[in-house]
Amino acid sequence: MKKTLAIFLGTAAIVTGAVFAISQANQEISTNNLTPQSKQFQNPISDSEPSELTIFSFNIRDIRGTERTLEDFQELARLMSGADIVVFQEMGAKGFGSSGNNDQMLERLHAVGTVLEAFFGEEWEFVFADSPTPAELGPAAEIPCIGYRTKRDGLRINAKWSGYYDLGTARDMGTFEVTCKKAGKSEVFTIGSAHTKPTCPQRGEELLRIANYIEDHEDDNYIIMGDLNWGYYSTCTNKYEGEERIEELHSSGTVFQVFHAISYTGKGKTDDFRTNLDVRSTSQMYDQFLVCKNYSDKLADGGILGEDCGFIAYSQNDYFEDRVDDLINDQLKGVKAYMKSKGFSTSSPETKSALQETEAHIRSKSLILDEATYKMSDHKPIWMRLSLFE
Numbered sequence: 001m002k003k004t005l006a007i008f009l010g011t012a013a014i015v016t017g018a019v020f021a022i023s024q025a026n027q028e029i030s031t032n033n034l035t036p037q038s039k040q041f042q043n044p045i046s047d048s049e050p051s052e053l054t055i056f057s058f059n060i061r062d063i064r065g066t067e068r069t070l071e072d073f074q075e076l077a078r079l080m081s082g083a084d085i086v087v088f089q090e091m092g093a094k095g096f097g098s099s100g101n102n103d104q105m106l107e108r109l110h111a112v113g114t115v116l117e118a119f120f121g122e123e124w125e126f127v128f129a130d131s132p133t134p135a136e137l138g139p140a141a142e143i144p145c146i147g148y149r150t151k152r153d154g155l156r157i158n159a160k161w162s163g164y165y166d167l168g169t170a171r172d173m174g175t176f177e178v179t180c181k182k183a184g185k186s187e188v189f190t191i192g193s194a195h196t197k198p199t200c201p202q203r204g205e206e207l208l209r210i211a212n213y214i215e216d217h218e219d220d221n222y223i224i225m226g227d228l229n230w231g232y233y234s235t236c237t238n239k240y241e242g243e244e245r246i247e248e249l250h251s252s253g254t255v256f257q258v259f260h261a262i263s264y265t266g267k268g269k270t271d272d273f274r275t276n277l278d279v280r281s282t283s284q285m286y287d288q289f290l291v292c293k294n295y296s297d298k299l300a301d302g303g304i305l306g307e308d309c310g311f312i313a314y315s316q317n318d319y320f321e322d323r324v325d326d327l328i329n330d331q332l333k334g335v336k337a338y339m340k341s342k343g344f345s346t347s348s349p350e351t352k353s354a355l356q357e358t359e360a361h362i363r364s365k366s367l368i369l370d371e372a373t374y375k376m377s378d379h380k381p382i383w384m385r386l387s388l389f390e
Helices: 005-016 070-079 103-120 202-216 241-252 318-341 349-364 366-373
Strands: 053-063 085-091 124-128 145-149 155-165 173-182 185-195 222-227 255-257 287-292 309-311 382-386
Touching (some): 103 124, 103 145, 124 155, 145 155, 185 202, 287 382, 318 349, 318 366
Antiparallel strands (some): 053 382, 255 287
């Protein structure tokens, strides 16, 4: 299955300029006349209304506490400033050793929470899982983490680590219990944080286990989120069986896949919505929210892209582009130093021309863009907004 009927209709609506909308009772969001390149996606979202709860999910990429500056963390905090809950994936990835002591890296990861709290505000708290996943440590291991605003406009939030849900031999799904209270009312739900293996057959197997969780907890309150590597190009015989199983649960009303109408399997096209960065040649809608049926009708504005849910395309912003320029300039400094050591004058027309050609060559390579993603991420943060108490 390459694209669902919902995608076909949604794409047609974008082309014609009409508003594509199916009622939320039928579990589809409105694309709201937005296209993948709409500038609205470049900006942080506004703060929640008093009755709303805004949840972010961010695959923050290989964060071991060794790559990012305070300025980078400040920009990350700015992007997520409208959130009430932020769930991180890839904390510690490629940093856990399979042998020896990981205490120093874990100290740095916890310090990340302290740094973000300084930029977010003192009302924020961060909770980590009590151990990484998988238990057999190595470069693929990660540790789930959730940050939350403890109070806002009479809303009180508390979160605590609950444990892992088994997804197989690779990483498991971390779960947190979240309690929200407002005006004498209380809502308790589980947040499931998952980062599946991208390659098949593991991705399909892990998504099938997430589908099992959905069926086993049909009457419970939960929101599963993260980098599910949804639709990652598959060459295996099991193809997209995990995605298809979850789509069946969405169609039956057992679960609400928030981005169902703009998601797809296989290699995406340039005019598809995506959660990998716009600097990538192939678009993919990797990151997802899967919402329990009890909350499927609680999107704040009835199911509208850009108002109830969306993503932040920060790779189109000045900050990311400036980080790319910084990396290029660092490389050019080395080139200039080498040319000077060989007796070339940096002010000569020939040298200037050679430097311009060198810069153009560096910019044409994906490696420099990839390096810039270690300052932020190679994924766009996704967000959704609920009205829990209305």
